[in-house]
Amino acid sequence: MSTANMTRAERRQARRIRRFDNPWLNPKLIWGAGLLLSIIFIGIVGRFLWNLDLVFTGSSPLKLPPLGFENLRGQPGVMAHPIGTDGGGRDMLAMIIIGAPNTLFVGLLASLIGMSIGIFLGFSAGFLGGRIDDTIRVGADVMITIPPLLILVVFQSAFGDVTLTMMALLIAGFVWQSPTRLIRAQVLSMKQSGYVQMAQLSGASTTHIMFREMMPNLVPYLFGSFIASVTTSIVTAVGLEVLGLGPQRIPTLGRTIYEAINAGALIQNLWWWWGIPTLLLGVIFIGLLLINLGLDEVSNPRLRRLS
Amino acid sequence: MGRIPRDYLVNRLVTLVLTVLIAATIIWIIPRLSPVDPAEIALGRMAAGAGSVANSEEILAQLRANMGIDQPLIVQYLKYISGALVFDFGLSTAAFPTPVSTLILNALPWTMGLMILSLLITFFIGNLLGALMVWDRSPKLVKVAIPAAMVFTSIPPILSGLLLMWIFAAKLQWFPLTGAYSIFVEPGWTWEFVKSVLHHGFLPALSIVVVTFGFWALGMRGLMIGVQGEDYVKLAEAKGLRPRYILYRYMIRNAILPQITAFALKIGLLIAGQVLVERIFAYNGMGKLLYDAILNQDFPVIQGVSYVIILITALSVFLVDLLYPFIDPRIRHEANA
Numbered sequence: 001m002s003t004a005n006m007t008r009a010e011r012r013q014a015r016r017i018r019r020f021d022n023p024w025l026n027p028k029l030i031w032g033a034g035l036l037l038s039i040i041f042i043g044i045v046g047r048f049l050w051n052l053d054l055v056f057t058g059s060s061p062l063k064l065p066p067l068g069f070e071n072l073r074g075q076p077g078v079m080a081h082p083i084g085t086d087g088g089g090r091d092m093l094a095m096i097i098i099g100a101p102n103t104l105f106v107g108l109l110a111s112l113i114g115m116s117i118g119i120f121l122g123f124s125a126g127f128l129g130g131r132i133d134d135t136i137r138v139g140a141d142v143m144i145t146i147p148p149l150l151i152l153v154v155f156q157s158a159f160g161d162v163t164l165t166m167m168a169l170l171i172a173g174f175v176w177q178s179p180t181r182l183i184r185a186q187v188l189s190m191k192q193s194g195y196v197q198m199a200q201l202s203g204a205s206t207t208h209i210m211f212r213e214m215m216p217n218l219v220p221y222l223f224g225s226f227i228a229s230v231t232t233s234i235v236t237a238v239g240l241e242v243l244g245l246g247p248q249r250i251p252t253l254g255r256t257i258y259e260a261i262n263a264g265a266l267i268q269n270l271w272w273w274w275g276i277p278t279l280l281l282g283v284i285f286i287g288l289l290l291i292n293l294g295l296d297e298v299s300n301p302r303l304r305r306l307s
Numbered sequence: 308m309g310r311i312p313r314d315y316l317v318n319r320l321v322t323l324v325l326t327v328l329i330a331a332t333i334i335w336i337i338p339r340l341s342p343v344d345p346a347e348i349a350l351g352r353m354a355a356g357a358g359s360v361a362n363s364e365e366i367l368a369q370l371r372a373n374m375g376i377d378q379p380l381i382v383q384y385l386k387y388i389s390g391a392l393v394f395d396f397g398l399s400t401a402a403f404p405t406p407v408s409t410l411i412l413n414a415l416p417w418t419m420g421l422m423i424l425s426l427l428i429t430f431f432i433g434n435l436l437g438a439l440m441v442w443d444r445s446p447k448l449v450k451v452a453i454p455a456a457m458v459f460t461s462i463p464p465i466l467s468g469l470l471l472m473w474i475f476a477a478k479l480q481w482f483p484l485t486g487a488y489s490i491f492v493e494p495g496w497t498w499e500f501v502k503s504v505l506h507h508g509f510l511p512a513l514s515i516v517v518v519t520f521g522f523w524a525l526g527m528r529g530l531m532i533g534v535q536g537e538d539y540v541k542l543a544e545a546k547g548l549r550p551r552y553i554l555y556r557y558m559i560r561n562a563i564l565p566q567i568t569a570f571a572l573k574i575g576l577l578i579a580g581q582v583l584v585e586r587i588f589a590y591n592g593m594g595k596l597l598y599d600a601i602l603n604q605d606f607p608v609i610q611g612v613s614y615v616i617i618l619i620t621a622l623s624v625f626l627v628d629l630l631y632p633f634i635d636p637r638i639r640h641e642a643n644a
Binding site for chain 2: 138141142143144145146147148149150151153154155157158159231232235236238239242243244245257261266267269271274275278281282285286288289290293296
């Protein structure tokens, strides 16, 4: 049947069916990825188009509002600082261009490391069993209860300033537990399945079975787990920054909020100072949530019918 | 508690003890790896207060002896662990000589009160909404509005807190900006005081509720989809039971149980999130205590607060694990679970 002589409803249904042919192309996944990519886009394009020296303290007038608004002193926003300046005379746009990708970077790096540890430990536990399994399982159970924020608060207040990479490494020490548990459970159930036993019987090596036979089936779970740990990592990083414990000399979204609260930006009605980083963080988290919901639909077809 | 097999109990207990012990050890080791000397910080504070300090060498030695950091590490560690068992973390260095445990005892009721209140509200609302999203008789509005509203629930409570604070405290001035009660009322069990506490607690609690109910709603939605197709629901419908009765007694009752385990896993993140909310609202709880301690480099307090919060988290997970089979009789404890 050609598309021309279908009714509108039929066309819509056909489109929906086609969409479900490839579960990876569901709208939630696309929207979520789009939101995150737009943050990265701001970070990349901004570096070429905007003067990043404006990020230094005192490089701009203090507390200017965004374009089209007036601050309490009656100053209007100016083109030179389209989204305003903060209480230390820094241009908000320059801070965002540098700070927003930093926040994503910490989340991605921490979860990449955490996931690698999780994949390694989860496979080892599920596949090898015995003592190794016991040790890893108890280790993951123990570590999953400890809130990362509090350990890191102790760490960073003892060591003072940290770099972004250092913070990501520290957070990575707390995001390997859930992937480990998830992968272990999946591996345990997969080990019983026909194709794995077939591979074993035909003399395939352990690594071949792990990475060639089992890994592809785990991909949706791995992605889901990865996104969840990116969220946890960013929440933890922002938490540390808002307590004033993140990197001190590099702009991050959390640190901007910290400075705004400390300067009483809420009472002084400097909403753009804390509001813009809050908004961007919101965009990041909503993007991550949408990706996660989209991935759920990929790995759990029962959910697809409802949306 | 005769129904809990001994193996399972031992297993959970070992996990609990290990969790607390490992966390306490990490908290203890970290400051000792740092190049910062707490005695020098204390001396620096003295010097800042007095202008100059004579005999600084002797004072340093005395401070080290007072803090117990001149002893061998193993002695220090054993002392610390045995102290932590009875919640003795020494004296606060910023609010010297108040014991850390006193500071924590003063802050804890505020944190626990806020947490229990907001948890109960979000658990109730979240699960109900999640169930309604799947139920085929719920109004259209529910099915459209809730998923839309839920997008915002991926946001950590600190961001919603800032937003609510700006709208309702700074702009509209319906609620106070900071604090846990008004400075004009005398603390005590008077109606005035309770009213003030509720008035101050509303926004912090709300900022937690608006961003956490989505977690429960999402989980509940997934579970309800599973329950929907079950034979006993079909049977109940065939028997002609009222739909509302089926929803509450057949579907929600069966779907809600795994949510309780999710609760245990989530609690650590919830507490950490609440600490941050307390910090921005300058609420008199553990969050503010922790933040002030960070500002003053008050290590005993930082350690004490972190330890107590980790302990609360580990204990709640332990309790949920133990209570679970009583709530859901279908689950049998397995020694290796």
